[in-house]
Ligand code: HEM
């Protein structure tokens with residue numbers, strides 16, 4: 001087992017983010033509850049608790065889902081990406097309050113177990129308008145729960161990146177479940193179109209951000225390289241790469257990051273072993289190339305994480321001819337030492 | 344050269360920190376605006392009230408039919424007619440009152456039907472209707488006089504003939520005070536659970552102005568219809584039934600198998616054809 005999850009500590013930066021997340025949530029809850037009570041003196045505490053937490057959780061979910069594409073569009077969002085898991089755990093906690101209170105309010109103190117009631121009260125599973133929307137919320141909550149308890153890097157290492165990543169991609173189906181939970185639930189009751197409008201704006205924003213970030217990546221991936229020779233492909237000029245920085249190229253479906261370090265060029269696989277972060281957008285720090293997402297590090301000459309860490313990425317051959325950089329997209333096994341290219 | 348951010352750094356580089364600060368300053372008003380909009384635009388909460396934690400003792404005549412209820416007399420009006428209010432009884436949580444009443448009758452070996460009693464419970468009320476929750480952990484029966492009541496105190500019954508009405512079936516406990524909303528899709532599961540637990544189902548019929556009439560639902564023989572209405576709760580329905588007025592409640596005697604039909608929402612809200620509203 002690797003010990004690399006210890007790398008993620010609770011530094012000052014994180015504490016500050018936690019405080020900001022916490023205060024923003026409190027502001028939302030106070031405003032929502034205050035306005036509801038002011039406009040509706042006949043409100044009940046239970047309803048306002050169920051609704052303030054549910055809407056806060058959904059709002060947080062939108063923020064969480066927008067951070068990924070935002071960070072790909074503009075690197076300045078990276079600090080938010082780095083602290084995204086805290087937002088996720090917060091969102092789960094808030095949703096859990098909503099769900100537990102919902103289950104208690106709507107299903108407890110009856111003639112059957114509340115969890116049986118959740119699935120067996122409204123059995124109109126075949127109808128859209130009458131669909132048991134609470135079941136949808138339940139399954140989304142299970143997904144958020146699994147994501148929250150596995151958010152620590154400990155689980156990333158134990159489950160393996162593939163399983164972990166798949167599990168955390170389930171946030172998208174969960175988002176869809178929640179949208180349906182709302183559309184087939186409270187939206188069937190509320191008459192003001194503004195609720196659908198707000199939901200629509202939220203979803204469209206997410207879709208547009210993902211499309212923008214996605215098309216940029218696809219464009220980069222489909223870049224054509226004209227000059228080929230002995231398996232090498234000409235990718236750029238020597239001066240196109242800054243010192244201690246990299247450029248990413250996608251050649252024959254291989255994503256390759258070419259780094260400039262101590263007057264040499266090295267090429268490694270672009271995909272970080274942690275969470276597929278783009279190593280090509282990283283930087284050499286203390287002699288290690290450092291992933292911009294969470295700071296995993298690799299040695300430029302062999303793609304290995306410095307001990308005690310055990311992550312390894314593939315390496316590639318690079319050569320310089322005149323002022324041009326050539327890369328061979330055939331990967332060496334992960335962690336293979338390459339000399340790099342002088343220029 | 345461009346600054347570089349690594350998450351585990353103790354301090355983000357200046358340009359990053361400033362950018363994030365700007366983003367947060369932008370998102371804060373967005374959060375507040377959303378909170379205000381969502382808070383302010385929810386459908387109006389009903390005026391219903393549940394006197395949770397404040398039990399009341401009421402004195403009146405208990406009847407088993409059409410549903411367990413107590414008829415509370417508060418003197419005579421200016422024409423010399425008895426003034427009263429009929430209060431259906433429900434149990435604690437999502438349960439009807441039937442079990443509690445029959446337990447009391449068994450334990451004390453008495454019959455409460457048509458007898459003068461004082462009952463302790465928690466009142467809930469809305470729109471002129473009152474319901475009382477009785478809890479088996481309380482002393483529900485505070486006073487019981489076994490004497491037969493005067494015939495003028497028996498329910499005044501009036502046959503209203505066969506009616507066909509569009510409305511929504513709710514559970515009387517949540518609708519008249521415990522839950523907001525106690526109707527509609529978000530509340531559907533709860534209403535079903537309450538009705539299956541024995542709480543009397545009520546048909547709510549509203550006109551365009553939101554004024555409502557209420558009908559207690561029982562089956563054609565006057566027995567509980569709770570199990571059979573499950574698929575029709577909290578959704579627009581047409582009910583075909585014999586209607587009999589019992590004092591200040593109208594009771595619909597519904598054929599279990601054919602008396603209720605689901606209708607589409609659009610049929611329900613047809614403009615000009617206000618939701619059928621039968622005035623007393
Ligand atoms: C077991 C799980 C859940 C149950 C039983 C449940 C139950 C409910 C109920 C009964 C309502 C309608 C409340 C009302 O306004 O009268 C509701 C609405 C809503 N739920 Fe859930 N829910 C669950 C999970 C979730 C989760 C995980 C989310 C995540 C964000 C969520 C978000 C919402 C939202 C945004 C609404 C609409 C606003 C509202 O009416 O409160 N729910 N839910």
Ligand code: FES
Nearest residue numbers: 272274275277291
């Ligand atoms: S993706 Fe997390 S450090 Fe690279």
